[in-house]
Structure formats: structure tokens, C-alpha cells
Amino acid sequence: MRVDPRPIGIFDSGVGGLTVLREVKRRLPRESTVYLGDTARVPYGPRSAATVTKYAINNARTLLALADIKALVVACNTASAHALPALTEALPIPVVGVIEPGARAALAASTHGTIVVLGTSGTVRSGAYPRAIGPSRRVEARACPLFVPLVEEGWTTGDVPRLIAEQYLRDLPTDTSVIVLGCTHYPLLAPVLRAAVPAPIDGAAATAVELEALLRARDIQAPADSARRHRLLVTDAPEQLARVAPAFLGEAVDPASVELVDVLMTA
Numbered sequence: 267m268r269v270d271p272r273p274i275g276i277f278d279s280g281v282g283g284l285t286v287l288r289e290v291k292r293r294l295p296r297e298s299t300v301y302l303g304d305t306a307r308v309p310y311g312p313r314s315a316a317t318v319t320k321y322a323i324n325n326a327r328t329l330l331a332l333a334d335i336k337a338l339v340v341a342c343n344t345a346s347a348h349a350l351p352a353l354t355e356a357l358p359i360p361v362v363g364v365i366e367p368g369a370r371a372a373l374a375a376s377t378h379g380t381i382v383v384l385g386t387s388g389t390v391r392s393g394a395y396p397r398a399i400g401p402s403r404r405v406e407a408r409a410c411p412l413f414v415p416l417v418e419e420g421w422t423t424g425d426v427p428r429l430i431a432e433q434y435l436r437d438l439p440t441d442t443s444v445i446v447l448g449c450t451h452y453p454l455l456a457p458v459l460r461a462a463v464p465a466p467i468d469g470a471a472a473t474a475v476e477l478e479a480l481l482r483a484r485d486i487q488a489p490a491d492s493a494r495r496h497r498l499l500v501t502d503a504p505e506q507l508a509r510v511a512p513a514f515l516g517e518a519v520d521p522a523s524v525e526l527v528d529v530l531m532t533a
């Protein structure tokens with residue numbers, strides 16, 4: 267059996283992908299990780315497919331150049347929706363997105379009725395969730411763009427997020443069986459969302475399961491005795507990520523440890 271101590275690269279437009287990083291660390295405790303939050307260019311949700319694809323490739327190349335990653339997790343639904351084929355083609359390493367695992371989690375959680383997907387406008391426009399879920403189920407995708415800045419600010423409880431959530435979740439189909447949080451920022455709003463809808467689910471845990479299977483299939487798991495390292499990189503405002511990251515990761519983050527990097531602009 268081969269082993270590979272190189273880290274796993276994970277990126278998102280900002281802090282949302284930390285919800286996926288947490289699951290990766292929980293599921294794969296031997297692995298090292300390098301997380302890149304593209305905080306200089308957040309949000310991705312309203313941008314075109316071409317722009318998000320360019321940003322995604324910039325981020326992936328930056329992680330390869332700075333950290334020699336062995337696999338990439340696209341911890342962003344918008345980037346997964348628009349850029350997964352381009353990333354898979356452009357990169358010499360395996361790539362895992364969050365939409366297929368999220369769709370599988372949705373199908374596993376319900377056998378009938380409408381699946382409601384909450385996501386960015388880009389994810390909704392792409393039609394990626396209905397495609398991934400398939401024709402057996404009715405899917406209603408709703409864009410909730412104001413959730414992302416709330417989460418980037420760490421403003422996840424209280425009247426403001428609650429009222430916005432109530433507005434977005436109005437008039438759900440009467441046969442709604444499951445609500446999918448189709449944006450990696452949204453799980454941080456789960457307590458507020460739970461007040462409006464029953465048990466929202468997300469694809470973070472299923473993504474970590476898929477990553478584990480991929481590392482095993484390619485024989486590139488970290489050795490049991492490897493020294494683990496977890497790096498956090500951002501393209502702007504490291505102190506802001508350090509401020510909100512503990513809520514996502516469930517652990518303290520030393521602000522001095524968050525690295526400010528420039529993305530490689532080559533697409």
C-alpha cells in the first residue's frame with residue numbers, strides 16, 4: 267500500500283467552506299489540510315459561470331503552487347456548479363465537489379415529495395442540483411443571496427437572520443420533504459433555519475465520505491504516523507476569518523496563523 271503525506275486542498279469564496287473542512291478533519295484525522303478562502307473576491311454567487319470558473323482555477327493553481335496538494339475539495343456549491351469539469355480537466359490531481367454528495371444526502375433523507383434546495387443565485391441558475399438529483403424527484407431551488415454576507419460577518423443569530431430566513435422560506439411547496447442547504451455558508455444559519463423548516467441537511471459530511479473513498483481508491487492516504495498540519499489561507503482580511511472561524515470549526519484559531527496570500531491569476 268502506498269501512502270502520501272501531502273495535504274488536501276480545500277477552497278471556498280470565503281468562510282463557508284470551513285463547514286466542509288470541519289467534516290474532513292473529523293472523518294480523516296490523519297490528513298493535513300490547506301484551506302483557501304478567497305475573501306478578496308467573495309461573493310461568487312452573483313457572478314457569471316465564466317468568472318467563477320476563472321476564480322476556481324486561480325484558487326486551485328495557488329493551492330498546488332503553495333502547498334503541493336494531492337487532492338482538491340471544491341467546498342463551494344457555486345464553484346462546484348460552474349467549474350467542476352474545467353477543474354477536473356485542468357488539474358493533475360483528483361477533484362471532489364459538494365453538489366453530487368449533497369444530492370445523494372438529499373435522496374437518502376427522503377423518498378417522496380419535493381426537495382427544496384437553498385443556494386446562491388449562480389447555483390440555482392446552473393440547474394446543477396436538479397441535474398444531480400435526477401428526474402425521480404421534483405426539485406425547487408431558491409436563491410438566498412443575503413445569507414452569505416450575514417455569515418461572512420458572523421451574524422448568524424437573532425432577529426435579522428431570522429426575518430430574512432422567514433422571507434426566503436415563504437410558501438414552500440406543501441409536499442416539501444427535505445430542505446438542502448446548497449451553499450456551504452448556510453449550515454452556520456441552521457439554528458435560525460430550523461425555526462422555520464424541519465431538519466435542513468447539507469452535503470459536508472457526504473463530501474468527506476466521498477473524499478475518503480477517493481483517497482483510498484487512489485492509494486494516497488496519509489501515513490498513520492505523519493505529522494499533521496492544518497493551514498488557513500485567505501486572499502484578504504485574515505483577521506476577519508480568524509474572528510468567525512472558531513464558530514465554523516468548533517476550535518480556537520490563532521489570528522497570527524491565518525496566512526494572507528495572492529492568488530495566481532493564471533487560468
Ligand code: DGL
Pocket residue numbers: 278279280282283308309310311312341342343344345386389414448449450451
Ligand atoms: N459558499 C459558497 C457556496 O457554497 C458561495 C457563497 C458566495 O460566495 O456567494 O456556494
